[in-house]
Amino acid sequence: xxxxxxxxxxxxxxxxxxxxxxxxxxxxxxxxxxxxxxxxxxxxxxxxxxxxxxxxxxxxxxxxxxxxxxxxxxxxxxxxxxxxxxxxxxxxxxxxxxxxxxxxxxxxxxxxxxxxxxxxxxxxxxxxxxxxxxxxxxxxxxxxxxxxxx
Amino acid sequence: xxxxxxxxxxxxxxxxxxxxxxxxxxxxxxxxxxxxxxxxxxxxxxxxxxxxxxxxxxxxxxxxxxxxxxxxxxxxxxxxxxxxxxxxxxxxxxxxxxxxxxxxxxxxxxxxxxxxxxxxxxxxxxxxxxxxxxxxxxxxxxxxxxxxxxxxxxxxxxxxxxxxxxxxxxxxxxxxxxxxxxxxxxxxxxxxxxxxxxxxxxxxxxxxxxxxxxxxxxxxxxxxxxxxxxxxxxxxxxxxxxxxxxxxxxxxxxxxxxxxxxxxxxxxxxxxxxxxxxxxxxxxxxxxxxxxxxxxxxxxxxxxxxxxxxxxxxxxxxxxxxxxxxxxxxxxxxxxxxxxxxxxxxxxxxxxxxxxxxxxxxxxxxxxxxxxxxxxxxxxxxxxxxxxxxxxxxxxxxxxxxxxxxxxxxxxxxxxxxxxxxxxxxxxxxxxxxxxxxxxxxxxxxxxxxxxxxxxxxxxxxxxxxxxxxxxxxxxxxxxxxxxxxxxxxxxxxxxxxxxxxxxxxxxxxxxxxxxxxxxxxxxxxxxxxxxxxxxxxxxxxxxxxxxxxxxxxxxxxxxxxxxxxxxxxxxxxxxxxxxxxxxxxxxxxxxxxxxxxxxxxxxxxxxxxxxxxxxxxxxxxxxxxxxxxxxxxxxxxxxxxxxxxxxxxxxxxx
Numbered sequence: 001x002x003x004x005x006x007x008x009x010x011x012x013x014x015x016x017x018x019x020x021x022x023x024x025x026x027x028x029x030x031x032x033x034x035x036x037x038x039x040x041x042x043x044x045x046x047x048x049x050x051x052x053x054x055x056x057x058x059x060x061x062x063x064x065x066x067x068x069x070x071x072x073x074x075x076x077x078x079x080x081x082x083x084x085x086x087x088x089x090x091x092x093x094x095x096x097x098x099x100x101x102x103x104x105x106x107x108x109x110x111x112x113x114x115x116x117x118x119x120x121x122x123x124x125x126x127x128x129x130x131x132x133x134x135x136x137x138x139x140x141x142x143x144x145x146x147x148x149x150x
Numbered sequence: 151x152x153x154x155x156x157x158x159x160x161x162x163x164x165x166x167x168x169x170x171x172x173x174x175x176x177x178x179x180x181x182x183x184x185x186x187x188x189x190x191x192x193x194x195x196x197x198x199x200x201x202x203x204x205x206x207x208x209x210x211x212x213x214x215x216x217x218x219x220x221x222x223x224x225x226x227x228x229x230x231x232x233x234x235x236x237x238x239x240x241x242x243x244x245x246x247x248x249x250x251x252x253x254x255x256x257x258x259x260x261x262x263x264x265x266x267x268x269x270x271x272x273x274x275x276x277x278x279x280x281x282x283x284x285x286x287x288x289x290x291x292x293x294x295x296x297x298x299x300x301x302x303x304x305x306x307x308x309x310x311x312x313x314x315x316x317x318x319x320x321x322x323x324x325x326x327x328x329x330x331x332x333x334x335x336x337x338x339x340x341x342x343x344x345x346x347x348x349x350x351x352x353x354x355x356x357x358x359x360x361x362x363x364x365x366x367x368x369x370x371x372x373x374x375x376x377x378x379x380x381x382x383x384x385x386x387x388x389x390x391x392x393x394x395x396x397x398x399x400x401x402x403x404x405x406x407x408x409x410x411x412x413x414x415x416x417x418x419x420x421x422x423x424x425x426x427x428x429x430x431x432x433x434x435x436x437x438x439x440x441x442x443x444x445x446x447x448x449x450x451x452x453x454x455x456x457x458x459x460x461x462x463x464x465x466x467x468x469x470x471x472x473x474x475x476x477x478x479x480x481x482x483x484x485x486x487x488x489x490x491x492x493x494x495x496x497x498x499x500x501x502x503x504x505x506x507x508x509x510x511x512x513x514x515x516x517x518x519x520x521x522x523x524x525x526x527x528x529x530x531x532x533x534x535x536x537x538x539x540x541x542x543x544x545x546x547x548x549x550x551x552x553x554x555x556x557x558x559x560x561x562x563x564x565x566x567x568x569x570x571x572x573x574x575x576x577x578x579x580x581x582x583x584x585x586x587x588x589x590x591x592x593x594x595x596x597x598x599x600x601x602x603x604x605x606x607x608x609x610x611x612x613x614x615x616x617x618x619x620x621x622x623x624x625x626x627x628x629x630x631x632x633x634x635x636x637x638x639x640x641x642x643x644x645x646x647x648x649x650x651x652x653x654x655x656x657x658x659x660x661x662x663x664x665x666x667x668x669x670x671x672x673x674x675x676x677x678x679x680x681x682x683x684x685x686x687x688x689x690x691x692x693x694x695x696x697x698x699x700x701x702x703x704x705x706x707x708x709x710x711x712x713x714x715x716x717x718x719x720x721x722x723x724x725x726x727x728x729x730x731x732x733x734x735x736x737x738x739x740x741x742x743x744x745x746x747x748x749x750x751x752x753x754x755x756x757x758x759x760x761x762x763x764x765x766x767x768x769x770x771x772x773x774x775x776x777x778x779x780x781x782x783x784x785x786x787x788x789x790x791x792x793x794x795x796x797x798x799x800x801x802x803x804x805x
Contacts, residue, residue, distance in 0.1 A: 024738050031737060031746050033656050044654065049537045057392045057448075059535070062385030064720075102535025109530050116517050117542050120510040124546075127506055132494035 025069020029076035156206025163199035164287035174277025197258025226309035243296035275342030309714035318378030326371030332364025340429030354415035373762030384720035397439030500557030555611035581607035601646030609639035626775025634768025641761025658740035668751030
């Protein structure tokens, strides 16, 4: 998509080993999976909801930026050590702020995000109810004939 | 010289848009009626001039005229020609020129062929189109001139972002823009009908093909963009709920709702105000999307404040266009009668429910996209991403899919569930069977689970409207509906399957080593350097085999280094089977002479884009059906008119 336009910052040298030493994350689990598939799944699910701090709108699970690599490694190491995803998320938020988590937490600043869908649900329900109760009365009064199919 | 010609054409086109607006507006009064005659020709010439300017831009890019600032900033002599040309719209100014070109051509096309509505409504529509165009001409000419010269002329251009040097760039932005801007025609129709108070079935029938056309392009554009991101970004993701993607999804949601309500208005004369409202909203979403993408506000509210000129300009355009249209709507909505009534359990009832749900999803996407900006303005940074959008949109998408399965089976005006219930037994059984199978054999998270069970049920239910009909005499539009709904089911199954069953493998291997991903065995055969026109690359030759005894196939992912601008990209290699796709990426060199590979096996992932194309194809069938019906109708009415004339003449001769 046009996020490609914005993805400028996300790339780094892969081919030149000297550059790669500099720019590719050398953290142990940046490009290596955990041996336990269940833990790797948990780690991957968490990574997909964490934001790469250096790139434009990418999760750490799909970025080549060094910091994304380091964060992937951190997530995997902590999952392997037995921490829960939410503990790790909380730790990262404490350190980097709410920005790092794609899953907004319920706080005094973000409550509208969760209130709005409920409001929409309510509005949709009321809108449809009002429309259809009105309609039924009108139809009954009109004493309609069965509709013809178009 | 060519650049100056282009610029002159643009100014002239802008002036003609002014004349078009003036003529169309004055023609609404009695004294100005004579001016009405110029509106259509002016609209056509305006569109052609914009097109000419666009070709001028393509020319300066094709010959890499570095004295044009835009070319110097975004192109390079060493680039392949196709990317030089596509690069013309791979930047801010060029894409805005593409925008006004499509808008001008859309208006020209309407002016040339649309003759079904009263002339006064048409003139108001074309005036509305000119009004919106004028704003974007002003934006282009005053703050984003694509033809600006540069002195001294640099020896070489800065080149195009290598991620964009792909055929996707040649295809995706033009289709997406045809959809985005095509919706401006629906917008102008809504304005025209509000001005002349002509909201009715005739208006809806005239507007429907234009909405359909724009919607088809939008669908294709989004589908193509998603696939492009999927193979180009190199991590196997196909949708990120990125604000730029949301900017294209929002008009699509509004246009989908509009498409269905305009159908109700055309055939049942119901939902009058709602349809006009959606006509305004759909293009408003296009403009909001443009604002988000083009103002730089996405990077940060602060980036917007640093260079506020363009952002403020688009924001002002947005306020004038949307605010003006909504004011007109508020003033006139009261005078538009509600239209025919219907019961909740009826075709119209189902369409209303789907419309409301689509709008709710639209509201959530809009709110979730804008909220981080709002929060940043309040002094805090939050991110809203897939963990928010997926469940929240599912909240409304799930009931919508259920209604989608039932709705097309219902009769207009009033029906009962008992009548259609029997047909839905099989899809319901499919849903249950799929659910049991998934619970028994696979551990699937909730959302993909819902997607898979609803997907199979919907796939069956979507073809039920064909039951009991004479397939040879079935109108094309019905075929289109069935195909599009089936496409939704197909895409849904693809998305859910990708998220539930993908397997990933990240490894560092020596040359000659074999690794496994899902059912595939992958051997790194060799690493070789290769060179392209403006890049060099390391290419991995992978030998892959499906299962224990499949045929060995070669795959060649590359890690490319571009030198203008200096940047690296990973070119993924894909292998498609009937049941999924193998996705291979070559990463960097690891210690000990090993090479990093990223491999994914994604079962049924192509269904996502096949579904998207089916949806668009369904739209195309419907469009063809509508247009041929309308043509036939107009030929017949012409013939009737001719005959009446003949009879009249005969009678006169006799008398």
